[in-house]
Amino acid sequence: MKLKVNDLDISTGGTLIAIMxxxxxxxxxxxxxxxxxxTYMGRTETVIVNISETSKTVHSGEIGxxxxxxxxxxxxxxxxxxxxxDRKPLSLGYIKKKLDGKELSKTEIEQIVWxxxxxxxxxxxxxxxxxxxxTNAMSQRETILLTKAIASQGERLELxxxxxxxxxxxxxxxxxxxxxxIVPIIAAGGYAIPKTSSRSITSPAGTADxxxxxxxxxxxIEKVRKIVSSVNGCLVWGGALNLAPADDKIIRVxxxxxxxxxxxxxxxxxxxxxxVNSTHILIDIPVGKNSKIERYRDATALKKRFEQIGRQxxxxxxxxxxxxxxxxxxxxxxxxxxxxVLYVLSRHPKRPLDLERKSIMMAGxxxxxxxxxxxxxxxxEILNSGMAYKKMKEIISLQNGNPDIMPEDIPVGxxxxxxxxxxxGIIKSINNEAVSKIAxxxxxxxxxxxxxxxxxxxxxxxxxxxxxxxIYAENRDKLDYAVDISGEIAVLMVR
Amino acid sequence: MKLKVNDLDISTGGTLIAIMxxxxxxxxxxxxxxxxxxTYMGRTETVIVNISETSKTVHSGEIGxxxxxxxxxxxxxxxxxxxxxDRKPLSLGYIKKKLDGKELSKTEIEQIVWxxxxxxxxxxxxxxxxxxxxTNAMSQRETILLTKAIASQGERLELxxxxxxxxxxxxxxxxxxxxxxIVPIIAAGGYAIPKTSSRSITSPAGTADxxxxxxxxxxxIEKVRKIVSSVNGCLVWGGALNLAPADDKIIRVxxxxxxxxxxxxxxxxxxxxxxVNSTHILIDIPVGKNSKIERYRDATALKKRFEQIGRQxxxxxxxxxxxxxxxxxxxxxxxxxxxxVLYVLSRHPKRPLDLERKSIMMAGxxxxxxxxxxxxxxxxEILNSGMAYKKMKEIISLQNGNPDIMPEDIPVGxxxxxxxxxxxGIIKSINNEAVSKIAxxxxxxxxxxxxxxxxxxxxxxxxxxxxxxxIYAENRDKLDYAVDISGEIAVLMVR
Numbered sequence: 001m002k003l004k005v006n007d008l009d010i011s012t013g014g015t016l017i018a019i020m021x022x023x024x025x026x027x028x029x030x031x032x033x034x035x036x037x038x039t040y041m042g043r044t045e046t047v048i049v050n051i052s053e054t055s056k057t058v059h060s061g062e063i064g065x066x067x068x069x070x071x072x073x074x075x076x077x078x079x080x081x082x083x084x085x086d087r088k089p090l091s092l093g094y095i096k097k098k099l100d101g102k103e104l105s106k107t108e109i110e111q112i113v114w115x116x117x118x119x120x121x122x123x124x125x126x127x128x129x130x131x132x133x134x135t136n137a138m139s140q141r142e143t144i145l146l147t148k149a150i151a152s153q154g155e156r157l158e159l160x161x162x163x164x165x166x167x168x169x170x171x172x173x174x175x176x177x178x179x180x181x182i183v184p185i186i187a188a189g190g191y192a193i194p195k196t197s198s199r200s201i202t203s204p205a206g207t208a209d210x211x212x213x214x215x216x217x218x219x220x221i222e223k224v225r226k227i228v229s230s231v232n233g234c235l236v237w238g239g240a241l242n243l244a245p246a247d248d249k250i251i252r253v254x255x256x257x258x259x260x261x262x263x264x265x266x267x268x269x270x271x272x273x274x275x276v277n278s279t280h281i282l283i284d285i286p287v288g289k290n291s292k293i294e295r296y297r298d299a300t301a302l303k304k305r306f307e308q309i310g311r312q313x314x315x316x317x318x319x320x321x322x323x324x325x326x327x328x329x330x331x332x333x334x335x336x337x338x339x340x341v342l343y344v345l346s347r348h349p350k351r352p353l354d355l356e357r358k359s360i361m362m363a364g365x366x367x368x369x370x371x372x373x374x375x376x377x378x379x380x381e382i383l384n385s386g387m388a389y390k391k392m393k394e395i396i397s398l399q400n401g402n403p404d405i406m407p408e409d410i411p412v413g414x415x416x417x418x419x420x421x422x423x424x425g426i427i428k429s430i431n432n433e434a435v436s437k438i439a440x441x442x443x444x445x446x447x448x449x450x451x452x453x454x455x456x457x458x459x460x461x462x463x464x465x466x467x468x469x470x471i472y473a474e475n476r477d478k479l480d481y482a483v484d485i486s487g488e489i490a491v492l493m494v495r
Numbered sequence: 496m497k498l499k500v501n502d503l504d505i506s507t508g509g510t511l512i513a514i515m516x517x518x519x520x521x522x523x524x525x526x527x528x529x530x531x532x533x534t535y536m537g538r539t540e541t542v543i544v545n546i547s548e549t550s551k552t553v554h555s556g557e558i559g560x561x562x563x564x565x566x567x568x569x570x571x572x573x574x575x576x577x578x579x580x581d582r583k584p585l586s587l588g589y590i591k592k593k594l595d596g597k598e599l600s601k602t603e604i605e606q607i608v609w610x611x612x613x614x615x616x617x618x619x620x621x622x623x624x625x626x627x628x629x630t631n632a633m634s635q636r637e638t639i640l641l642t643k644a645i646a647s648q649g650e651r652l653e654l655x656x657x658x659x660x661x662x663x664x665x666x667x668x669x670x671x672x673x674x675x676x677i678v679p680i681i682a683a684g685g686y687a688i689p690k691t692s693s694r695s696i697t698s699p700a701g702t703a704d705x706x707x708x709x710x711x712x713x714x715x716i717e718k719v720r721k722i723v724s725s726v727n728g729c730l731v732w733g734g735a736l737n738l739a740p741a742d743d744k745i746i747r748v749x750x751x752x753x754x755x756x757x758x759x760x761x762x763x764x765x766x767x768x769x770x771v772n773s774t775h776i777l778i779d780i781p782v783g784k785n786s787k788i789e790r791y792r793d794a795t796a797l798k799k800r801f802e803q804i805g806r807q808x809x810x811x812x813x814x815x816x817x818x819x820x821x822x823x824x825x826x827x828x829x830x831x832x833x834x835x836v837l838y839v840l841s842r843h844p845k846r847p848l849d850l851e852r853k854s855i856m857m858a859g860x861x862x863x864x865x866x867x868x869x870x871x872x873x874x875x876e877i878l879n880s881g882m883a884y885k886k887m888k889e890i891i892s893l894q895n896g897n898p899d900i901m902p903e904d905i906p907v908g909x910x911x912x913x914x915x916x917x918x919x920g921i922i923k924s925i926n927n928e929a930v931s932k933i934a935x936x937x938x939x940x941x942x943x944x945x946x947x948x949x950x951x952x953x954x955x956x957x958x959x960x961x962x963x964x965x966i967y968a969e970n971r972d973k974l975d976y977a978v979d980i981s982g983e984i985a986v987l988m989v990r
Contacts, residue, residue: 009551019505026938056504092751099626123618127626131626253619255527256583481523
């Protein structure tokens with residue numbers, strides 16, 4: 001059947017979708033969510049069909065296409081394409097198999113990941129897969145196969161060095177910019193640490209967002225290789241490298257129900273480590289209320305699985321379970337966090353000691369994995385000697401930033417609102433979620449200068465009338481809205 | 496935040512969706528698949544947000560809305576609406592609970608069904624629910640609660656009679672138009688049988704499609720009440736009555752993986768029976784290769800569950816397991832099936848005996864449930880006496896059809912292609928799926944006259960060159976395409 005392209009002027013963010021008029025669909029016995037093959041100028045793409053019952057959007061004789069399909073086939077409005085009914089992707093049968101509680105083979109897992117990466121599955125189908133892996137947890141064997149499949153569908157960074165160090169935090173804690181301190185320490189210690197980070201999804205800033213305040217973070221694989229060869233470390237955005245393209249698509253479907261299929265979480269992290277050939281990997285699992293992992297025993301179970309997978313993938317994996325009950329550092333939001341990092345590296349009196357302590361501890365763990373005795377002491381020495389700060393300047397410089405920027409030079413939002421304690425006492429708790437929400441409403445991470453600065457942490461004494469935090473925003477409306485919200489949610493509890 | 500409506504000119508077929516520009520979304524910290532409340536002229540609707548990263552479709556300051564939202568709020572392009580972030584529906588927590596293997600309460604199941612009926616769940620969320628019910632099968636208690644919740648969300652037919660008879664086939668067998676023979680037999684026997692049927696989803700014809708060849712099938716609840724009060728029976732399309740609106744939405748999500756969560760299947764059928772207050776219900780489970788239930792033991796397990804649920808809902812439920820290995824009747828497709836039905840009712844020599852036999856057996860079972868001894872004999876007598884045919888004419892007449900139509904008067908497709916046996920032997924098997932596919936490609940059910948006529952059934956002798964089936968179509972292209980397909984798939988096997 002030949003149909004005329006109707007550019008729908010819509011982007012799905014991935015999934016390849018066509019809309020057919022019900023009359024045309026009936027003629028080929030095509031039903032909603034069936035697959036069709038679209039052919040144009042010798043190129044073919046398989047897409048999922050939606051059916052338009054009225055002829056309002058897509059008339060008979062036309063086929064409505066989303067941007068993703070137009071791009072893939074290099075099509076324009078009114079081009080004529082050939083279509084034919086196509087088979088369902090093989091992976092649907094494998095997803096059903098997993099849903100029925102059976103174990104998947106290597107080929108089956110590879111096919112599913114291939115179909116995910118190439119946008120061949122509808123939201124419904126991908127959800128069945130995630131759901132299947134959640135209710136019928138993947139075995140160790142399957143998780144490893146999934147890790148390898150995700151890694152093999154992405155790009156690879158080849159450094160030809162040994163060891164290659166990496167670290168990862170499973171996230172959920174505002175602030176917590178340890179990578180930006182650990183990377184210069186380890187690199188200054190002489191080890192390669194090609195750190196790739198994510199941008200924020202639900203937090204006020206990912207490491208990539210914060211590093212971007214100081215330097216560029218989007219580079220090609222080749223450029224990253226050059227930076228690391230030259231200065232041992234980097235702090236770049238993983239998204240630009242396309243190391244594990246299946247990942248974002250999986251996360252999107254997990255979000256509505258906050259599903260975190262453990263095997264997916266592990267595979268997603270470890271796949272990226274495989275892609276950069278890391279040999280020594282430190283994983284940080286923060287535990288606490290309103291953090292990603294709320295119970296200690298869940299953290300220890302996860303720790304055990306990471307260690308097992310590490311052994312089977314022949315990597316040195318160490319897992320630390322850390323305090324996730326409150327934000328780490330004082331600044332929350334890209335610019336405020338970048339200031340904190342520079343304060344720590346430059347040994348400034350205003351440096352947040354919780355962030356420093358955690359970074360030294362973790363850098364020390366890494367040194368110990370590498371055979372250094374008393375690793376924390378070595379980390380502290382590198383920090384105190386100024387070598388870590390010097391290394392950070394080299395990295396900033398190679399990533400096109402200004403190495404000589406001073407913390408106070410980093411602009412923060414000019415609109416601000418200070419909060420004062422209404423009574424005298426001790427800070428009892430700080431709500432991670434509330435802090436994130438306010439910082440995001442204030443504009444973070446898109447507005448780099450937006451966020452919250454915390455003057456107090458849990459256990460600190462406060463006097464009535466003393467400032468406890470300040471909200472920063474880059475425009476008045478956002479500040480007002482953030483202030484509104486902060487009236488509704490308890491950020492700090494004083495007892 | 497106030498935004499200008501952008502009519503996207505797209506229908507989702509249910510789900511309420513808005514597209515926001517990423518800039519606006521960021522300002523309210525709204526992320527893809529979050530909920531927003533849209534307010535216009537005092538009316539409010541909660542919808543799911545998709546985010547447009549570019550400003551190509553939806554500019555900053557605009558909100559793109561699908562037809563379903565425009566209709567619900569009576570909106571037009573360029574109206575100004577107020578939006579605010581809304582909570583996630585409560586049912587998401589309950590779906591997660593089910594996914595975690597816990598049993599749901601009455602309130603929780605009611606809330607989920609309410610959200611499904613009111614289009615409050617995204618495809619992803621609804622899929623998690625179906626998936627949860629599939630992997631963590633609903634208990635008997637949950638299935639009953641689900642049945643009642645689905646029924647209570649729909650319309651009700653109040654007949655004020657006792658008993659009220661009903662029958663249902665779980666489907667999957669081409670032909671199989673027993674309802675159109677059983678209803679007149681039971682009604683002629685003096686019992687109320689308000690039969691509602693579905694249209695075809697994947698088959699060449701549903702009972703509603705076939706009945707529509709002879710009469711109207713879309714009526715209001717009130718009109719159905721009048722028809723049944725007057726002649727004891729009816730044969731109408733259930734879809735027009737909105738008895739179980741949650742149903743179609745569930746089925747849509749089950750289709751891509753052919754998931755048939757047993758509890759859903761049972762609840763879907765029994766909810767419709769509750770809605771018409773049936774007291775005596777006969778369920779037909781055909782078993783056979785390429786039918787919905789392929790294994791006998793699955794059929795007996797399902798039979799047991801139907802009987803248990805029937806007891807707990809205080810209804811008389813009888814389940815018959817029947818032969819589902821081949822089509823029932825000779826004609827496949829609305830017009831050809833309608834002819835078969837009239838042949839049986841008018842005791843015509845061309846009547847298909849398999850369809851007649853099955854209908855008499857099932858009508859007999861119903862009579863026996865009602866206390867009649869030797870029910871099949873009574874059914875046969877009513878059929879032979881012409882009383883069933885007379886009753887069918889009364890029903891056709893009240894449903895605005897021509898009661899005096901003769902089978903040969905029913906028009907079938909003028910384009911046809913006959914198939915002849917290539918060797919002499921015995922028919923070994925007939926492929927239900929292949930028969931359905933060809934009839935649909937030929938145009939059924941939309942083209943009433945399209946379909947297949949089978950001259951032979953399994954076990955029949957054929958001689959080489961003898962006609963075995965004819966494909967009918969209403970236009971040449973569809974016939975050609977059906978003939979093409981029939982070359983590729985084995986419809987009949989001769990041994």
